[in-house]
Amino acid sequence: MRSEPVVRVENLVMRYGAKTAVDGLDLVAGAGVTAVLGPNGAGKTTTVETCEGYRRAHSGTVRVLGLDPVREASALRPRVGVMLQSGGVYSGARADEMLRHVARLHAHPLDVDALIERLGLGSCGRTTYRRLSGGQQQRLALAMAVVGRPELVFLDEPTAGLDPQARRATWDLVRDLRADGVSVILTTHHMDEAEQLADDVAIIDAGRVVAQGPPEELCRGGAENTLRFSGRPGLDLASLLKALPADCTADELTPGAYRVGGKVDPQLLATVTTWCAQHGVMPERISVERHTLEDVFLELTGKELRG
């Protein structure tokens, strides 16, 4: 569902004093859900806050729905929803009042009661913001970002600290937004979240986008898969290697536990099982481990996502 970019960032540079937080970053996000991943300090928040119009680019170009997020902020405001990690909420106000207030600022808001129900906020409507739990504050911030039916919504770590049920509810809401044609820019530390929700993933490291593409493409393009099997210890791996394509590896990790590395496709699997048959080996527990976004991320950045 790619179309005209909803966000286009070209050669963005952002500095905090002598520190370059964003270093010539290029990012194009189309319709659908774009997940922005990166280790701590990679420059995600700075980039997203620049797109939201909270920061002025030191150099480079930022366009959101074709507009300049600082100079054309008033035209963008009704069209864009922003969920911040914290802040922006008067802590003495009641949760439902706040949501209704935000809804009234928009021409065609979502049904507030349905949204409250949906996000499991029914029991805390009359509670003031400061008395809500962290997870409830988080869900309220999400509700406030989407209640105005924006064309584009920025969600900054929307499920950080949520329990599994609230996390599911948030994912379902994001899926529904997408189905309604809302574009979503989602920063997250959760690979599974990106894999589940995103049409496109941008991996940021040290202030630059180091890879971007649909999750399945990024995973395919990353390091190759691994095939593991168990058999009797001490198999003749030199013989197995001869049967395999030239760029494959074969190791006995512990006695009887084998790993074949390389481009693991159905043909390779067949080659290994045929070799086993020819050598009287009954392979047990054969598994092909698909590379996950986490593997690709580690390979590209050398860092744990939460590192």
Ligand SMILES: Nc1ncnc2c1ncn2[C@@H]1O[C@H](COP(=O)(O)OP(=O)(O)OP(=O)(O)O)[C@@H](O)[C@H]1O
């Ligand atoms: N207000 C600030 N003053 C000085 N340095 C800052 C400021 N905000 C961010 N930085 C620095 O800029 C770099 C990028 O920070 P940013 O918050 O954009 O990263 P991030 O990818 O969002 O990280 P995280 O995943 O931890 O939220 C970091 O080195 C950070 O220390």
